[in-house]
């Protein structure tokens with residue numbers, strides 16, 4: 001089973017360290033949390049893992065692959081998917097079309113067949129729509145399949161984004177504040193989905209401000225403050241750690 005491993009990972013902005021030599025391991029089948037007060041460096045870490053930012057120092061590995069320099073296409077091929085803090089959907093397209101777009105990685109028919117609407121491409125599209133409908137069912141959104149994504153509530157749009165990431169059938173799922181702006185019951189239903197995804201052997205790295213959500217869901221938590229790793233352990237141990245309490249109170 002593969003694990004995401006960060007070794008001595010660092011990133012400077014204008015000579016100042018935003019992330020200063022952290023290590024982390026997020027194994028398959030587990031939900032690993034990355035928390036810390038505002039400006040701790042969490043998003044910078046995710047942006048380095050997903051190739052949006054170059055690392056200043058250190059290595060990023062996933063299983064046997066060193067993905068420190070990998071671009072978006074290589075990461076998708078390896079099976080690394082993410083959601084964003086700011087929702088990025090095709091707002092004119094329907095919910096179903098948005099989720100189908102997430103299957104992109106698995107399409108086997110060539111562009112030529114797609115362009116000319118050949119039967120093979122149509123068959124493939126229908127098969128992808130069927131698979132997308134299974135995801136919609138899991139997320140309780142079957143009835144909204146044909147609605148334009150842009151007109152839906154924030155909570156629904158967040159769910160579409162997650163379905164799109166899951167449509168890639170990822171081996172590693174990076175969730176950047178997935179329940180921001182959701183109420184407790186919406187967050188609760190997502191927690192069940194994430195647990196099921198992890199149970200299937202996916203490694204999940206969760207970045208989240210909602211402490212109750214993180215504490216109830218994660219197997220292991222890493223805590224960042226000012227770019228450094230200040231604590232790690234089970235939710236219980238981290239919740240009682242004086243360094244963590246101080247970092248949050250001082251923030």
Ligand SMILES: Nc1ncnc2c1ncn2[C@@H]1O[C@H](COP(=O)(O)OP(=O)(O)OP(=O)(O)O)[C@@H](O)[C@H]1O
Nearest residue numbers: 013014018019036037038039040041042043044045
């Ligand atoms: N593109 C950038 N240019 C300069 N400084 C940046 C850039 N991105 C982030 N920083 C700085 O790096 C530090 C870490 O920011 P980052 O967004 O990673 O923190 P975070 O833990 O994700 O915060 P939040 O919880 O508020 O999203 C901050 O001091 C921030 O100002």
